[in-house]
Amino acid sequence: MASDRLAALKAFDETKAGVKGLVDAGVKAVPDIFRHPPDPLSPCTKVAAIPVVDLSGPRSEVVAAVREAARTAGFFQLVNHGVPEAAMSGMLAAVRRFNEEPAEAKAPYYTRDAARRVRYNCNADLFRTMVGKWRDTIYMDDVDRLAAGEEEEVLPPACRGVAPKYTAQVRMLGRALFELLSEALGVRRGYLAEEAGCLETLSVAGHYYPACPEPHLTLGAVRHNDPGFLTVLLQDGVGGLQVLTDVEDGEGNVSAAWADVPAVPGALVVNVGDFLQLVSNDRFRSVAHRVVANSVGPRMSVACFFRAKGATVCAPVAMDGGGPPRYRTVTAEELLRSSGKQNGLRDVRL
Ligand code: OGA
Numbered sequence: 001m002a003s004d005r006l007a008a009l010k011a012f013d014e015t016k017a018g019v020k021g022l023v024d025a026g027v028k029a030v031p032d033i034f035r036h037p038p039d040p041l042s043p044c045t046k047v048a049a050i051p052v053v054d055l056s057g058p059r060s061e062v063v064a065a066v067r068e069a070a071r072t073a074g075f076f077q078l079v080n081h082g083v084p085e086a087a088m089s090g091m092l093a094a095v096r097r098f099n100e101e102p103a104e105a106k107a108p109y110y111t112r113d114a115a116r117r118v119r120y121n122c123n124a125d126l127f128r129t130m131v132g133k134w135r136d137t138i139y140m141d142d143v144d145r146l147a148a149g150e151e152e153e154v155l156p157p158a159c160r161g162v163a164p165k166y167t168a169q170v171r172m173l174g175r176a177l178f179e180l181l182s183e184a185l186g187v188r189r190g191y192l193a194e195e196a197g198c199l200e201t202l203s204v205a206g207h208y209y210p211a212c213p214e215p216h217l218t219l220g221a222v223r224h225n226d227p228g229f230l231t232v233l234l235q236d237g238v239g240g241l242q243v244l245t246d247v248e249d250g251e252g253n254v255s256a257a258w259a260d261v262p263a264v265p266g267a268l269v270v271n272v273g274d275f276l277q278l279v280s281n282d283r284f285r286s287v288a289h290r291v292v293a294n295s296v297g298p299r300m301s302v303a304c305f306f307r308a309k310g311a312t313v314c315a316p317v318a319m320d321g322g323g324p325p326r327y328r329t330v331t332a333e334e335l336l337r338s339s340g341k342q343n344g345l346r347d348v349r350l
């Protein structure tokens with residue numbers, strides 16, 4: 001019964017201890033609220049062909065590589081990106097440290113109130129989807145822009161010092177990426193950052209995917225597209241991220257299947273989000289992805305989402321050979337709302 005399910009979700013949520021709390025309590029089976037219907041797509045049998053982009057190459061080559069990757073795979077592995085190794089390992093360690101604090105230390109941060117700058121929860125959308133995903137997350141918005149003295153007030157001790165610095169590094173990298181992507185579209189270098197609002201907000205999600213006793217029955221993240229412009233993902237060595245790809249059976253039949261995104265040491269995974277697909281008028285692709293649950297975790301990942309402020313207007317950019325606009329002009333807030341669905345761009349397509 002739906003009311004039983006809601007009661008079970010509420011009881012779980014009120015522990016404010018997330019999936020980590022279940023695992024610490026010794027669960028040996030995946031509770032019903034975390035069980036997913038079997039995926040109709042065939043199970044993953046291959047490693048995704050994700051291009052590698054080396055930022056240290058000659059500029060014209062980097063622009064071409066970024067253009068090709070954003071146009072085809074929608075994902076790339078970024079190397080020589082300039083984010084120091086210590087900042088990356090420090091950030092993963094902070095996410096681990098926070099999630100492995102005693103439940104009492106985490107509970108004060110447990111919320112789904114978007115007005116709060118730091119939010120810890122098990123699935124921001126738990127009561128919308130009513131199906132749990134095997135992960136807990138700490139969200140931190142624009143924490144590189146905290147005023148002096150604000151850090152202690154806002155951030156949990158595990159993330160102080162580390163998250164603001166990592167966010168600042170990623171915002172700097174974002175500036176460089178948006179310049180390359182602007183050039184790749186054939187528009188002014190500053191277009192995406194300055195006119196499209198790509199650098200306006202940077203939300204960091206520190207994900208913690210505990211080891212699961214029955215990983216085949218649940219998921220770490222269900223199929224989705226990222227709503228923002230670009231996501232910069234830092235992942236540890238465990239793996240689990242998969243992208244939706246086309247596979248051919250040798251007789252010319254094409255079908256969709258999941259493929260693993262490998263964990264490449266030192267690399268950052270960059271992917272195009274719905275906002276950028278819209279602004280690029282479909283030149284760049286926002287590709288569906290998910291995360292499978294694992295039995296060897298915890299797995300940590302840190303997803304940095306570049307978005308525009310709610311009131312910012314998003315529209316396809318006029319570019320040479322870009323053709324007529326394929327999307328309506330919308331505010332970022334509208335786009336974010338429709339992006340919560342599986343194919344958010346369907347609602348705004350002309
Ligand atoms: C996300 C996401 C992937 C991962 O946060 O949107 O897709 O590997 N994360 O954690």
Ligand code: NI
Pocket residue numbers: 224225226231289
């Ligand atoms: Ni995602």
